[in-house]
Amino acid sequence: MSYSGRFAPSPTGPLHAGSMVAALASWLDARARCGRWLVRIEDVDSPRRIVGADQLILGQLAACQLLPDELVPAQSQRGDAYAAALRQLEGIGATFRCSCSRRQIAAHWKGLGRQRGRTEEWPYPGTCRNRSAFDGRDAGSIRLRCGTDESAIVIEWQDRRLGEQQQDLTHFCGDFVLLRNDGLWAYQLAVVVDDAAQGISDVVRGEDLADNTPRQIHLQNLLGLPRPRYLHVPLVLGADGEKLSKQNGAQAIDTRDPLQILRAAGARLGVDGAAATPADWLAAAVRRWAALYPLPNRHGAP
Ligand code: GLU
Numbered sequence: 523m524s525y526s527g528r529f530a531p532s533p534t535g536p537l538h539a540g541s542m543v544a545a546l547a548s549w550l551d552a553r554a555r556c557g558r559w560l561v562r563i564e565d566v567d568s569p570r571r572i573v574g575a576d577q578l579i580l581g582q583l584a585a586c587q588l589l590p591d592e593l594v595p596a597q598s599q600r601g602d603a604y605a606a607a608l609r610q611l612e613g614i615g616a617t618f619r620c621s622c623s624r625r626q627i628a629a630h631w632k633g634l635g636r637q638r639g640r641t642e643e644w645p646y647p648g649t650c651r652n653r654s655a656f657d658g659r660d661a662g663s664i665r666l667r668c669g670t671d672e673s674a675i676v677i678e679w680q681d682r683r684l685g686e687q688q689q690d691l692t693h694f695c696g697d698f699v700l701l702r703n704d705g706l707w708a709y710q711l712a713v714v715v716d717d718a719a720q721g722i723s724d725v726v727r728g729e730d731l732a733d734n735t736p737r738q739i740h741l742q743n744l745l746g747l748p749r750p751r752y753l754h755v756p757l758v759l760g761a762d763g764e765k766l767s768k769q770n771g772a773q774a775i776d777t778r779d780p781l782q783i784l785r786a787a788g789a790r791l792g793v794d795g796a797a798a799t800p801a802d803w804l805a806a807a808v809r810r811w812a813a814l815y816p817l818p819n820r821h822g823a824p
Contacts, residue, residue, distance in 0.1 A: 525557025525817075527724045529583075530713070532564045533575035537582045538772035539786060540728070540758040540765060546787040546807075547755040548726040549588045553804075554812040560720055561590040566597045566707045578774075585777035586784055587800050595720075597712050604707045607715045607745055608700055611666060616744055617700065620650040621662035641764075646696035664701040668692050668740065677736035682753035682815055684729070689736040698737055710737045718747040724817075729754040730765050753815060756790055 529548045531541060552559035561583070563576045580594065611617050630647045631638070638644060646665065656662065669675035669692035678688050700711045717725065717738075732754040742749050760770030775783050780800045788794040788803070793810040797803035 525552060525555040525723050526560065526721050527552035527555075527557055527726055528560040528562060528717070528720060528722050529588075530562050530564045530716075530727070531576075531579050532567065532570065533572060533579065534570045535572055535575055535768050536578045536774035538766060538768075538774060540767070540772060542582075542586075542775055542783060542787045543755060543758055543790045544726070544728045545583060545588060546586075546784065547753070547791055550791070550793065550804075550808055550811040551724060551726045551753065551815065553808045554815075555724075555817060557723070558591045559588075560592055560722070561594045562716060562720065563594060563596040563598075564709070564712070566709060566712045568598065568706065571598075582775055582777050586780045587804060595716075597707070597716065600712065600716065600719075601707065603715050603719060604711055607711060608664065610745060611700070614744065616667050617664050618651055618653075618667065618697070619656055619662050620646075620665045620697075620699075621656060621703075622646075622649050643695065645693060646698065648696065651697060663699045663703040665697040666700050666741070666744075668695070668697045675740060677739050679735060679739055679749075679752065680818070681732065681735075682751060682818060684732060684754055687732070687735070689733070691736050691740055694733070695737065710734065710741060714738050714741040714745065714747065717750060718742070718745075722750050724753065725750045726753045726755065728765070729757050751818065758790055 527548045529545045531537070531545070537545065549559050561580070565571045565576070576596065583589070608617070627644050627647060630649070631644050650662070651667065671692070674690050674692035676688060676690050678686070681687050698710060699708045702708055735752055739749055758766040760766045760772065762770050764770055766772045777783065781797065781803055784800055784803050785794050788807050792814060793807045795803070795806050795810065797806060
């Protein structure tokens with residue numbers, strides 16, 4: 523399979539130092555392999571979408587000479603493809619309706635005295651898994667079955683930077699949402715359908731998304747879609763030690779000095795060096811990147 527990579531920003535605001543690292547990493551990997559580099563706008567979560575942010579992001583990328591090789595699709599236009607994937611999953615009995623709210627799920631675990639980390643989500647406790655009767659009012663969400671205590675689903679995968687990974691999907695997150703109760707498509711389904719539709723061979727993105735990868739692999743397995751290689755790159759942290767985001771003060775990158783932006787992102791990725799122009803810097807960074815992250819065979823076998 524020839525190389526195709528992608529950067530998949532959510533248009534919730536302009537790029538900042540953290541999202542720039544993910545953009546640059548995916549671009550460098552694609553260029554180091556003489557592959558295609560695609561951008562897609564992940565705007566399924568429409569309440570969080572900021573009008574104009576998609577164009578702003580594309581403008582910031584262009585200012586840094588990161589230019590997509592094809593037209594940029596938006597997930598908001600891809601509902602039919604997600605619906606077809608959902609029908610396929612329904613057809614194999616892999617889904618069920620659920621009327622549980624986040625609060626009810628939290629109350630279930632708290633009632634059992636379970637603790638969780640600040641950034642962790644509660645796993646789904648299986649409440650609606652075998653329920654057949656719903657009245658018209660609680661239309662609810664649609665979830666994907668993810669194993670049981672007796673037969674848990676454990677996903678193993680290889681990350682090009684983090685190495686061998688394993689996650690017990692059943693106990694880590696349990697049956698996860700595909701279609702939200704507000705009618706919006708869930709990120710997990712949209713990303714899997716789109717990566718396959720765009721022929722993505724390599725997913726390069728921030729390390730905060732590594733925990734999502736097993737959910738995406740499980741969906742690929744059920745839908746009969748190919749598994750891309752994965753590379754999760756270091757995050758930029760805010761002053762509070764959390765991933766840099768608007769919430770902890772991330773500033774939009776200032777594209778008046780693209781070389782400086784590239785150097786800062788490249789330093790986080792271990793590929794910075796002195797250069798006179800952004801084009802020179804990028805050319806040298808591609809060579810450094812190729813040495814740092816050699817491409818393994820499919821699924822990470824050396
Ligand atoms: N849209 C996601 C984000 O902006 C990235 C998803 C991905 O790269 O798989 O965090």
